[in-house]
């Protein structure tokens with residue numbers, strides 16, 4: 001597998017080694033030893049799958065307390081995936097990384113705990129799957145408005161289909177400090 005650093009420490013693009021043969025292909029989506037050797041020493045306790053149609057945008061979401069690290073990828077279709085540093089004390093606060101993830105490129109994105117995450121679907125359909133380092137905690141589940149000008153995200157769609165929760169998500173400046181992740185160097 002190949003790891004590609006991004007401008008955000010804690011957000012890493014991973015390209016798995018794909019084993020193709022006349023039947024199709026095989027790749028390891030996660031291998032604890034290989035990830036640890038690459039500096040991502042983690043395990044996962046929950047795997048999620050969501051399916052969305054073109055134009056759907058899910059995000060920007062995070063958990064605090066009980067933040068989740070996420071290893072995200074697309075099984076089929078294509079999404080524009082975004083991780084945003086929302087930790088006020090972080091040296092890279094308010095910076096973001098955007099990556100195209102697709103069933104074709106098989107790219108994964110590791111997003112350490114403390115970042116907000118979101119994606120929008122640019123194919124007819126997309127099956128999105130991600131492993132989390134901590135369990136879903138509805139009381140800690142939080143969202144920030146997808147198009148908050150503070151983060152200047154360059155979404156490839158302008159009028160996304162949003163959940164009710166995401167339509168009403170607060171802007172960053174409306175979120176009390178205690179509901180934002182702490183920066184852990």
Ligand SMILES: Cc1cn([C@H]2C[C@H](O)[C@@H](COP(=O)(O)OP(=O)(O)O[C@H]3O[C@H](C)C(=O)[C@H](O)[C@H]3O)O2)c(=O)[nH]c1=O
Nearest residue numbers: 048050058059061062070117118119135136137163165
């Ligand atoms: C996240 C989650 C949700 N749910 C239930 C709660 C709702 O009844 C339903 C849909 O939840 P929600 O609208 O929050 O799902 P998404 O909008 O896809 O949220 C996710 O999408 C963004 C991109 C993320 O990175 C987060 O992991 C996650 O917030 O699934 C669960 O039962 N377990 C879970 O772990």
